[in-house]
Amino acid sequence: MGWEELTDGVLVAGQPNGAPSWFPCNDHPRHKSAFRISITTDDNYRAVSNGRLVARTRKSSRETWTYEQHEPMATYLATVQIGRYTLMPLAAGAAEDTHTAAHAAGDAAGVMAGPTTAPTAVPQRVAVSAELASRAREGLARQNDMMRTFVRCFGPYPFPEYTVVVADDDLEIPLEAQTLSILGRNHLGQEWDSQRLIAHELAHQWFGNSLTLASWQDIWLHEGFACYAEWIWSEESGGPTVEERAYAAWRKLSTGAQDLMIGDPGPELMFDDRVYKRGALALHALRVRCGDVAFFALLHQWTQANAHSSVCTADFILAADHATGLDSEQLLHPWLLEEKLPEFPRA
Ligand SMILES: [Zn+2]
Structure with missing residues (x-):
C-alpha cells in the first residue's frame, strides 16, 4: 500500500496508512520523529525524499541518495520519489521584491492585515524530467508569490527548503509530503484548478506537516x-475574493446532503x-466575527506555538479564544460538530 508504479519510476504516497508497507514504524500521526532515508537507484535515475540531500555516492552503475529530515515528521509524510528527474531551482525573480504591485494590492484590500513578517527567501526547487522542464517552470511561475503570501498570512515557512516533484505521468491527485509536494504532469496548467492545487499542497507545509493532527478525526485542521489558503491565493492573485469563493462553496454545500x-x-x-470546504468556511466564520487583525x-x-508538534481541535479553540476574545467553541461547534449547515457568515 502506498507505492505507485509510474511509466518510468515509482512514488510512495503513504497517507493515511501506507507507511508500514515500506518501513517499520508505529504508524500513528502523533508519533513524529526525525528520519534518515537512503535509497539506491540505477544510473540515470534521481531519488527524492524528505529533508536535505546529505550524501550522494556512486558505485559502478548505481547511485545512493541519502536524505535527512531533522524536523519531526509523521510516518505518513515520509516519501520516496524515483524517476528520470533533474533538479532545477525555481526562479524567484521579481517576487523577491517586497513592494510588488500584488503585495500592495493585497494590503489595500485588507487581505492580510495581520502581523507582517518579512518575506523569507525559501529555497524552492522542482524535480522534473528534461522533457517537462519548461512546462514545470510555467506552471510553477507563481509559486514564490504563493510562498510569500502564505508567510505573511501564516507565519514563517516551517522548513529549510521546498521541492516540488513533477511525475512524468498523469496523477489522479497531487499530494503533500514533508518538505515536498508531488504533482502529476496534468497539474501544471495556468488555470485555477491547477493553481489552486499548487497553493493547497504548499499550505500543507504549515497545516498538516509542521502542525500535524494528533488523531485523524481532526483532518479538518489540515484540509480546511x-x-x-486556496481562497486567500485566489484573492491575492486577482481572482475571486475569499468572500466570493466562500459563498460559492457554501451555496454548493447548501444544496447537498x-x-x-x-x-x-x-x-x-x-x-x-x-x-x-466546510472546514474552510468554519475559518471564514471565525474571521468574519473577529476581523482580519485578530x-x-x-x-x-x-x-x-505549535510548530513541529501535534495538535487537536480543542487546542485550536483555546488558541482562538485567546487571540480573538470570542467564545470560539460556541462559534465553531455548529460548523464542526453538527450536520446542518449554518447560515453563511456575513460581517
Ligand atoms: Zn490537502
Whole structure:
C-alpha cells in the first residue's frame, strides 16, 4: 500500500496508512520523529525524499541518495520519489521584491492585515524530467508569490527548503509530503484548478506537516486550512475574493446532503470534499466575527506555538479564544460538530 508504479519510476504516497508497507514504524500521526532515508537507484535515475540531500555516492552503475529530515515528521509524510528527474531551482525573480504591485494590492484590500513578517527567501526547487522542464517552470511561475503570501498570512515557512516533484505521468491527485509536494504532469496548467492545487499542497507545509493532527478525526485542521489558503491565493492573485469563493462553496454545500460532522467524519469520509470546504468556511466564520487583525494574529500564533508538534481541535479553540476574545467553541461547534449547515457568515 502506498507505492505507485509510474511509466518510468515509482512514488510512495503513504497517507493515511501506507507507511508500514515500506518501513517499520508505529504508524500513528502523533508519533513524529526525525528520519534518515537512503535509497539506491540505477544510473540515470534521481531519488527524492524528505529533508536535505546529505550524501550522494556512486558505485559502478548505481547511485545512493541519502536524505535527512531533522524536523519531526509523521510516518505518513515520509516519501520516496524515483524517476528520470533533474533538479532545477525555481526562479524567484521579481517576487523577491517586497513592494510588488500584488503585495500592495493585497494590503489595500485588507487581505492580510495581520502581523507582517518579512518575506523569507525559501529555497524552492522542482524535480522534473528534461522533457517537462519548461512546462514545470510555467506552471510553477507563481509559486514564490504563493510562498510569500502564505508567510505573511501564516507565519514563517516551517522548513529549510521546498521541492516540488513533477511525475512524468498523469496523477489522479497531487499530494503533500514533508518538505515536498508531488504533482502529476496534468497539474501544471495556468488555470485555477491547477493553481489552486499548487497553493493547497504548499499550505500543507504549515497545516498538516509542521502542525500535524494528533488523531485523524481532526483532518479538518489540515484540509480546511489548506482549502482556505486556496481562497486567500485566489484573492491575492486577482481572482475571486475569499468572500466570493466562500459563498460559492457554501451555496454548493447548501444544496447537498447535510449528514456529515466534519469535526469527526469517520475513516470512510475523512477526505470527503465537505471536510475541505466546510472546514474552510468554519475559518471564514471565525474571521468574519473577529476581523482580519485578530484572525491573522491567531494563525501566526497557532503555527508558531505549535510548530513541529501535534495538535487537536480543542487546542485550536483555546488558541482562538485567546487571540480573538470570542467564545470560539460556541462559534465553531455548529460548523464542526453538527450536520446542518449554518447560515453563511456575513460581517
Ligand atoms: Zn490537502
